[in-house]
Amino acid sequence: MPLSIKKPADMLKKLGQVVYIAGTQWGDEGKGKLVDILSEKYDVIARSCGGANAGHTIICTRNGKAEKFVFHLLPSGILHEGKICLIGNGTVIHAPTLVEEIRSLKEQGIDARSRLLISDRAHLIFEYHKKIDEIQEERKGSLKVGTTKRGIGPAYTDKIERRGIRMGELKNFESFAKRLRENAEHHMKTYGFHYDMEQEINFYKDALELLSPLIVNTAQYLDDAYKAGKNILVEGAQGTHLDIDFGTYPFVTSSTTISGGAVTGLGVAPNRLSNIIGIVKAYTTRVGAGPFPTELSNFEGEMLREKGVEFGATTGRPRRCGWFDSTVVKNAITLNGITSINLTKLDVLTGFKTVKIGTRYKLDGEEIRFIPASLEDFQKVEVEYEEMPGWNESIAKARKFKDLPKNAKNYVERLESLLNTPINFIGTGAHRDEIILR
Numbered sequence: 001m002p003l004s005i006k007k008p009a010d011m012l013k014k015l016g017q018v019v020y021i022a023g024t025q026w027g028d029e030g031k032g033k034l035v036d037i038l039s040e041k042y043d044v045i046a047r048s049c050g051g052a053n054a055g056h057t058i059i060c061t062r063n064g065k066a067e068k069f070v071f072h073l074l075p076s077g078i079l080h081e082g083k084i085c086l087i088g089n090g091t092v093i094h095a096p097t098l099v100e101e102i103r104s105l106k107e108q109g110i111d112a113r114s115r116l117l118i119s120d121r122a123h124l125i126f127e128y129h130k131k132i133d134e135i136q137e138e139r140k141g142s143l144k145v146g147t148t149k150r151g152i153g154p155a156y157t158d159k160i161e162r163r164g165i166r167m168g169e170l171k172n173f174e175s176f177a178k179r180l181r182e183n184a185e186h187h188m189k190t191y192g193f194h195y196d197m198e199q200e201i202n203f204y205k206d207a208l209e210l211l212s213p214l215i216v217n218t219a220q221y222l223d224d225a226y227k228a229g230k231n232i233l234v235e236g237a238q239g240t241h242l243d244i245d246f247g248t249y250p251f252v253t254s255s256t257t258i259s260g261g262a263v264t265g266l267g268v269a270p271n272r273l274s275n276i277i278g279i280v281k282a283y284t285t286r287v288g289a290g291p292f293p294t295e296l297s298n299f300e301g302e303m304l305r306e307k308g309v310e311f312g313a314t315t316g317r318p319r320r321c322g323w324f325d326s327t328v329v330k331n332a333i334t335l336n337g338i339t340s341i342n343l344t345k346l347d348v349l350t351g352f353k354t355v356k357i358g359t360r361y362k363l364d365g366e367e368i369r370f371i372p373a374s375l376e377d378f379q380k381v382e383v384e385y386e387e388m389p390g391w392n393e394s395i396a397k398a399r400k401f402k403d404l405p406k407n408a409k410n411y412v413e414r415l416e417s418l419l420n421t422p423i424n425f426i427g428t429g430a431h432r433d434e435i436i437l438r
């Protein structure tokens with residue numbers, strides 16, 4: 001039986017106790033907005049992968065005026081009082097960014113610290129990781145990934161190389177500082193740069209009082225919470241096609257961004273996941289380099305960027321824009337086990353005379369259902385399109401599916417049939433309230 005979520009009251013019952021929110025394209029699909037909306041129903045909101053390369057935007061009304069929040073490390077449930085927000089072992093944490101997010105929220109009257117838990121196994125990102133990220137990008141020349149330069153890849157490299165420093169080590173400060181000095185020396189020698197590590201150590205000395213009480217065994221916390229019947233929402237970061245294994249390698253991030261990453265990145269067993277919601281933008285965007293078969297390098301691409309305000313929430317870079325790509329989203333549905341879809345930014349398509357959907361890929365004349373592993377093959381892929389009539393009426397005020405113009409409804413229904421997965425949420429604007437339940 002496909003899901004149907006017509007009323008907010010149905011959400012929890014239909015979605016179940018542990019839900020993963022997955023990006024299905026190349027990130028920035030609008031994950032933060034749905035996490036914020038669902039947080040009202042969930043007790044614990046957890047991040048399982050990535051770090052401050054993520055930028056999750058929430059627009060809501062507080063004290064009578066619209067406010068915008070962009071979270072890089074804090075889970076997007078943090079605006080909801082009484083909800084526990086947890087940063088899991090699969091993430092990489094740049095502590096100065098985290099401390100700044102906590103401070104800035106405090107200024108806005110939100111006490112994040114009292115509701116935040118950080119895994120003792122999460123790895124830390126130091127200034128040398130950021131420096132290495134920059135140097136590696138420079139050296140790659142035309143093969144530059146276009147990273148966010150947040151030190152993500154180098155921190156995960158240290159983790160895999162077994163020289164990384166974990167959050168829990170902060171509790172034994174002398175040995176933490178010693179390890180930081182050793183790693184910094186090692187990297188400075190290898191990459192030929194210099195920075196003032198003592199200043200960084202001083203930052204940690206000062207931040208210890210704030211961070212130390214937040215560092216716990218989060219896998220154990222989640223197990224206790226699960227057994228006590230608490231509801232857990234896992235906020236994925238990035239998107240399926242930025243996944244280290246299944247993305248468009250090497251133009252990917254360095255972590256597992258699919259739902260399996262919730263298992264390894266939090267220590268929540270696979271059979272505890274009840275539903276996986278795929279966040280699907282009504283068209284496609286990508287920041288950074290790498291293949292993008294439905295990319296538009298014409299006025300329509302410009303129009304999507306302008307209307308969708310497609311500029312990176314972390315780096316401010318203009319996002320590349322293109323038509324909807326069903327092969328990409330179907331691939332994400334399979335890899336994540338997506339049971340329900342939130343179609344976002346449908347409003348951005350208002351005003352297009354026609355809208356196109358990439359329905360199939362052909363490689364050397366044969367249809368392919370999956371994304372090829374080789375970049376050469378991916379570059380050769382031919383996309384088959386379907387063109388549908390657009391709509392001009394604003395959909396910002398639509399709160400029910402039946403309120404949408406006929407052509408918008410046709411577009412949603414066509415996507416649903418191509419994807420063979422229920423579209424239960426439809427975004428009609430950036431504000432928390434601008435959503436249709438279906």
Ligand code: GDP
Pocket residue numbers: 023027028029030031032033054055056057058059308313343344345346347348426427428429430431
């Ligand atoms: P995330 O990284 O997946 O959380 O997404 P980002 O926050 O990076 O980018 C999504 C952008 O689209 C943000 O600016 C959101 O405020 C905005 N957004 C989310 N849903 C909608 C929607 O349905 N309509 C419009 N117009 N904007 C949306």
Ligand code: IMO
Pocket residue numbers: 023026027028029053054055056145146147148149150151152153236237238239242251252253254287288289313
């Ligand atoms: P959210 O969670 C969009 C992209 C970068 C680059 C590649 C590798 O907001 O959807 P990295 O710094 O991770 O080594 O960069 O991945 N990237 C994202 N693109 N949204 C994100 O996160 C991203 N996180 C990383 O642009 O192409």
Ligand code: MG
Pocket residue numbers: 027028029054055056057313
């Ligand atoms: Mg983003």
